[in-house]
Amino acid sequence: MKKIEAIIKPFKLDAVKEALMNIGIKGMTVSEVKGFGRQKGHTEIYRGAEYIVDFLPKVKIEVVVSDEVAQEAVEAILSSAKTNKVGDGKIFIIPVEKAIRVRTGEVDKDAI
């Protein structure tokens, strides 16, 4: 199993969600996060006082999938989250040892 963490632009959330649904992924966790990469932040000016705002709003999507689906999921995110502009985000793939559904106690593949 793999956990896929994708940090994307907030306005791309719906497109990414739809792309993942289309390949049969049934659930995901989404959080509003802040951060920056090479894109850096932006400048805000109040009466001539300049503030550099480093941390930009982003959305983090977490999904856990079986190994076979992982590559397909990554591609779905790549194609749906891409704008070709700086700041599109990153995808991290992390191995998962075990998954358990709380209600039934089902494990691994049955639990995701």
Next chain:
Amino acid sequence: MGLFKRTTLLGLLLLAIPSIAKAATPHIDSGDTAWVLISAALVMMMTPAGLALFYGGMARSKNILNTMGMSFVSYGIVSVLWVIFQFSLAFGADINGIIGNLKYFLLNTDINTVFKPTHVSVFAFAAFQLTFAAITTALISGSIVERVKFSSWVVFSIIWSTIVYTPLAHWVWGGGWLAKMGIADFAGGLVVETCSGIAGLVFALMIGTRRGFKKIAMPPSSIALTAFGAAMLWFGWFGFNAGSAISSGALASNAFLTTNTAGAMGAIAWMIMDWSVHKHPTILGFVSGAVAGLVAITPAAGFVNNAGAIVIGFIAGLISWVATGYLKYRLGYDDSLDVFGVHGLNGIWGMIAIGLFADPKVNFARGLIYGGSHQIIVQLIGVIATIAFVAAGTFISVKITSILTGGLRVDEEDEIRGLDIAIHTEKGFEL
């Protein structure tokens, strides 16, 4: 207040012609009274609504309530002191050009008494002037928000409005020495704007900068609130300036329109600077420019025409844009919400502008471009005297306040936590 001198001259003329003098016996005019009372209500709104929102929105969200509260509490304090003795000291019979007497103590006078040479009662005039005394005091708070103790602010409001505002109002409007010299200050270029701006700067220098000034970001809590506050100030300013004619006639109409023209021009000037230099037309800049233009036209509204108002407003926007964006950081004083940069400097500019642009067809003053050279000298004397008097008076007020309240500043922990919770146990937002 231009009307005073004009009416005085008229009165002297009428005395020479007994039959006309009889017709001009002071009386209460219902039209003038209606306009002055409405104006008083408009100006009242400028403090606890207009200024409170304008300032509150610019303060950080942890200090928004404290900032608004400072406007509110000054309004309350001056409202009471004014009817007890401040109005009398400002507008009672003149003593040596320095101060008024106590003939209106507690406003204990017949309600039908006419405030000469106007055609409104002493009460209508006192109510209108009350709102000026209150907003001038409240304006100073913008220089020292986010670090001053609330108790110190309360004590300062009491002392300062008594020993600085009241005598200055007498000098300029109450028949004092500047009035006798022929100073032209229609609605408070000296009395309100220069006065609050200099007081703010002096207090800011004495109390010191906010922790983190020039090092950490201090973003406004809500520019939306600030913009709304500025709109209310602009609206109230019609009462402020057009009401200062103390009559509902032609002079009030001139003041009404020049006020609007200069406010709009100030906003446009600031926008042009922001857009061309910083590449973005900021809304905080637009509304700040409007206030700058309104400040500068305040003394001049009843002396200049609309062409003059366009120039005054445009230069006002430029002055404040430079002062708030460059001067403040270069010189290192923390005038938190730019009372000196917006009010002080443009009060001075507006006073000088009268000496340049006063149109003799509007009122008694004649500016340089209309061939008059005398007025600008009187205006400069007024400006210099006001700066010196207000700086000294404010210094004394702050020193006494500091002694009475055991220091001026909140402690470090409270300043970092925010004054809303630390002092008032309230939050402005629960988001």
